[in-house]
Amino acid sequence: MIPAFALLIGVILGLVLDPTVPLWLQPYLPIAVVAALDAVFGGVRAWLDGLFDAKVFVVSFVSNVLVAALIVFLGDKLGVGGQLSTAVVVVLGIRIFGNAAAIRRHVFRA
């Protein structure tokens, strides 16, 4: 429950502060969102499975966001930024879906 509040506080902070995202950071924002969602869903799923581990969660969250950003950065430099962004979104999207399905099974037993 507390982590849910923490997430909510983060969202509200982001909305209220409304910081100006620097132009060079803008391409990474959508990818960072997907990576963060992946880590959060993975954490919730692990918690429901009784496998949650704080270290794994924090490390996976940070590395997810960084690696996703790095892939997009490299892709931009190589001229395939759009395609690599798509690849990241597809892979993380599949994982998010899978974890969301597992969470659903836990919550609704269906």
Next chain:
Amino acid sequence: MSTHRATSGPPPAGMITALLEQTLDPAYAEAAQRRDTGPADHRWNARAVLAAVVVAGLILGVAYADTRAAAPSSERTRLALVADVQRETALGADLQQRLEELRAEVSLALDDALTATRDGRAQAERVSTLEYASGVLAVSGPGLRVTVSDAPPEETLDPVTGEPIDAVPEAGLVLDIDLQAVVNGLWAAGAEAIAVGGQRLSSTTSIRTAGEAILVDFRPVTSPYVVEAIGGEQLVSRFAGSDTAARYDAYRQLYGIGFDLVSADTLDLPAAADTDLRFAGPVAREQPGETK
């Protein structure tokens, strides 16, 4: 669903299969296993998790705010452009209306100034005649409506694809010279004002082909072409008896083009679109001794 898939069995063979099957990070299972076997790692406590979750929420919130700020800016630009166009269009309509009002005023002032003297009255009559003749003023009156149209399409073979299509045979197409001939025939029969496809003809109006379209005063008209002419009582009979009418009657029977004469009691012809002043000269002033 097994919660220990990653540790209980061999990992799935294919990369895609692994991606689809193993949606939970295997690290969680490994960490759980380590916890079961070894001492717990307390350096990563709840505070770190909360910090990470807050950051995750922050990313979501910032991304939302950023997207919301970016999307309306393009929408704002579009709406601003639309507003600009509408404002300028309205301004153009206002100016057009003002122009018409001023023209009417000028016309009235001209009449007033001229009717003061006998010479002026003659001049005013002349000006008015010229204005009607040159198409500056809209006119209405009895006249003749000539409708010229392409022959009905026939089934033929497309020269390129060889497939059957409906097309107007080439001999049945109305060309610019046909409209020119009809218009000239009407002038010759005594027409005082003519409009083709609703466009009043002035002395400088062109009727010509551009591509497959016929342009009257640079504005396209399409088949059926309606040529309206205002003229005296004899206009209808004179045009109906003219060589032009006889020729197009023959074309109608030969090629199937439409050629239809209807006399009308009242025709309303608009003013010609653009009548720029191209030529002007000083009024020849009569010598005082020569008057009367």
